[in-house]
Amino acid sequence: MADDQDKDSKTEPATEKKIRDSIEKGNQPFSRELPILASFAAIAIFLLFFAYDTGIRLAGFLSTFLERPEEWRLETELDAISLYQTVFIEIARAIMVVMFLLVAAGIAASVFQNMPRFVGNRVMPKFSRISLIGGWKRVFGVKGFVEFLKSLGKVLFAVVFLYFVMHDVDVRLLQGMVTHPLSFGHVIRDLAVELVVTVTIAMVLIAAADLLWSRYHWLEELRMTKQEVKDEVKQAEGDPILKSRMRSLARDRARQRMMAAVPRATLVVANPTHYAVALRYVRAENAAPVVVAKGQDLIALKIREIAEEHNVPVFEDVALARSIFKQVSVDSMIPSHFYEAVAELVRIIHGSRNGAKTGKSHS
Structure with a gap:
């Protein structure tokens, strides 16, 4: 019963x-x-x-x-x-x-x-x-x-x-x-x-x-x-190995998402090899530049490599790259005290593009 x-x-x-x-x-x-x-x-x-x-x-x-x-x-x-x-x-x-x-x-x-497998419990007397x-x-x-x-x-x-x-x-x-x-x-x-x-x-x-x-x-x-x-479910959530694996998977996904966003960046600020921060600024999208990717050491080199492959300008500014890396998270807008430094880099990009267009029109 x-x-x-x-x-x-x-x-x-x-x-x-x-x-x-x-x-x-x-x-x-x-x-x-x-x-x-x-x-x-x-x-x-x-x-x-x-x-x-x-x-x-x-x-x-x-x-x-x-x-x-x-x-x-x-x-x-x-x-x-x-x-x-x-x-x-x-x-x-x-x-x-x-x-x-x-x-x-x-x-x-x-x-x-x-598939055959050896199970000791099955052969124990x-x-x-x-x-x-x-x-x-x-x-x-x-x-x-x-x-x-x-x-x-x-x-x-x-x-x-x-x-x-x-x-x-x-x-x-x-x-x-x-x-x-x-x-x-x-x-x-x-x-x-x-x-x-x-x-x-x-x-x-x-x-x-x-x-x-x-x-x-x-x-x-x-x-x-x-x-x-x-x-x-409770046991699985409390399993440290499972938690570590889930965190590792989350980091891998976040890293892949960052790398996919680098080609859409407006510019990259580097330090020159230890840090790299990719910023995107489109006036119609956000009121301030947004950090779309950031990384240290090997990840920083990978960000620079992808940026150079897609003709994204890379600026080497040790203090600015280190500060933005430590203070701003991915997918967040930069604070106001970075506006002036980043705006100067954006003006350089627009100036070089306008000069290139003017040179083409004269030719």
Whole structure:
């Protein structure tokens, strides 16, 4: 009853932090049907592309081994070992491909669902896992009953699917038995391929449904109460590492915004390398010049570099650059006691521009 009430109170979807913590603990959604599907797909590939040649090779070896036993010497212990090694190698060659395909398919199915990671807690021994009472609850509890119903439904679905596809298999077997033995081998192979492919197609549908269900069920299990969400937000805001990272991101954004504003500046005052202040003055926009960017050392050099690239005048005034840098923040107008010094620089800019225009008109 308490569990039901607890589930009812979990109305909020899991946060990114809870999902990340769950994954780090090894609690990830996993469909058991996908590896089974991969195994059937591997067997189908083997039957389609490798089984015939493998069967012919193995049949040739067995015919020699069984029909002409006099060709194999068994006089000494070394002869027996040699015969054993020969038989073992032939059988290993026959099953090596299918074993490789099965292993590769299993690994691929696991990696497709979740990237592999080592989680120590998952491999640590826990006595609760070998508890008879706990095992009884897992097998005969509600969850075990649901798993039983799912397995029963999968079996019934596969049986019905196979019936509609393989209903005429007895007729085909009888027809194949009256043909040449080699032709009958092809009939058996074709039936085996159809059987495995049919089961594989059925497993595609089952695995797709189970994969979606496992993801949905996992997210439902991770749902949180409103109080848990509030506690997590408070914890995140109080985390010094997170705060430091947020401050670093804010500084990076502010720096990028400043650098983007330098090309729109009217002038830059420098000191000459330690400080740089970019000012913008457009009479229609503000009553006084506005600091659009400022910086020290490397940032100051970057401001000067961008200004020179965009033909923004740069003036070297040690006292003025240092004073504005210390007293005025970015996106703020300069105080009145800087008006006269900055106005003089603005007049120089306008004078040089007017002189350039006059020179062009005379030319």
